[in-house]
Amino acid sequence: HFRAIPAVPSPKSRPAFTVPPHEETLYALTADREMTATTVTVSHVEPAGEQRTVGAYRQGMVERLFSRLMNKRLGEISQKANPPFNAAQTSRGLFVRTVTMTTLAALVPNGSAERGLEALYTELERVVRFGFTQSELDRDKLDSQRYLLQALLEKDKSPSGPLADELVRHVVQDEPVPGIVYEQAMSARFLPEITLAEINALARTWIPDRNRVVSVSAPE
Numbered sequence: 001h002f003r004a005i006p007a008v009p010s011p012k013s014r015p016a017f018t019v020p021p022h023e024e025t026l027y028a029l030t031a032d033r034e035m036t037a038t039t040v041t042v043s044h045v046e047p048a049g050e051q052r053t054v055g056a057y058r059q060g061m062v063e064r065l066f067s068r069l070m071n072k073r074l075g076e077i078s079q080k081a082n083p084p085f086n087a088a089q090t091s092r093g094l095f096v097r098t099v100t101m102t103t104l105a106a107l108v109p110n111g112s113a114e115r116g117l118e119a120l121y122t123e124l125e126r127v128v129r130f131g132f133t134q135s136e137l138d139r140d141k142l143d144s145q146r147y148l149l150q151a152l153l154e155k156d157k158s159p160s161g162p163l164a165d166e167l168v169r170h171v172v173q174d175e176p177v178p179g180i181v182y183e184q185a186m187s188a189r190f191l192p193e194i195t196l197a198e199i200n201a202l203a204r205t206w207i208p209d210r211n212r213v214v215s216v217s218a219p220e
Contacts (some may be wrong), residue, residue, distance in 0.1 A: 018195065019045050019099045021211055028215040038167050038218040039107040040113045042120065044207040048100045056191045063092050066202045068133050068140050074106075075122055083114065084119035090206070094173050102207055114215045124203065131200035141191050152184045 007099065042183075050056050067090055075086040085106035093099035108116030158180075169175040178186075 016098050017096050019211075020093065023210050025209065025212045025214060028213060030215070030217045031220040032217075033220045034220040035217060037109050038109055038113055038116075038216065039105060039112050040120070041103055041116050041215045042117070042207055043104075043213045043215070044102045045095060045099050045211050046102075048094060048098055051174060056188070057176070057186055058194075061180055061187070062189055062194055062198060062202065063190070064145070065137070065140060066199050066206070067091055068144075069199065070124075070127065072136070073127070073139075074120075077119065077123065084108065084195050085116040088120060094175075097173055104207055110219060113218065117214065124206065127200070127203040131203070132196065134196050137196050137199060141194075145191060148184045155180050158217065169195050172194075 043072035071089045074085075075174075076092070077083055077086055078087055090102070090104045092100060092102040099176045104120050106116045106120055166175070166177055170177045
């Protein structure tokens, strides 16, 4: 239950931190005796855009579709015999309030960071050259519609934790909180019109050469 909280008479200023741009690729290697696994991550940062518009919401839908399709491809690779990584995923979201970060990361067998990195980029390049298929996109759209419709039907049973997290992000990161009714309506409006060409075009700009960091964490 919410109630009025008096405003602080002299609130502290809240600085907006930025991440300096860099044209070259930077590398960070970390080894520690207490590490039990090796991870390799490619990160790209760029200035954060507006989050509170309908257009921004639609663009977020496109980016989430791309991420899920890419993650399914990476998951299939991890299930093969002698895979280059045990698990892998890509995502995009706020790093700090002023910066958006896109990551491509993998959990790899110890001593196989280079092989895992090559496999990540090989699969990304495959999507750049050949794209996803229409059937892949159609399946993911259907899954997304089912998920949001189920969330709408069970909105009165939603656990408090995720709702509280969303409100925290609203205050800390300025993330909109339109609610599941509005979000399901937006999805029903925009999802059918998002094209395969629109999704595939994202691959070419998903992790550009600039503002890129390759990091490896491994047992010592």
